[in-house]
Amino acid sequence: MPKTLEVSCTRDDCHLDMFELHYEYSMPDDTGVEAFSCPYCGESDGLEEIHV
Secondary structure, eight states: OOOEEEEEEOOTTOOOOEEEEEOOTTSOTTOOGGGOOOTTTOOSTTEEEOOO
């Protein structure tokens, strides 16, 4: 099963609570939130992985 990553945007000026990333099998294992940007505000410096 491909990896699923739950992400939160913590920027004060962003109104997106959380989103999920569903990786394909070919995604490198060490890919993390630093490789993505928020789909709402477009920034990457406020993204944090949600650990459940």
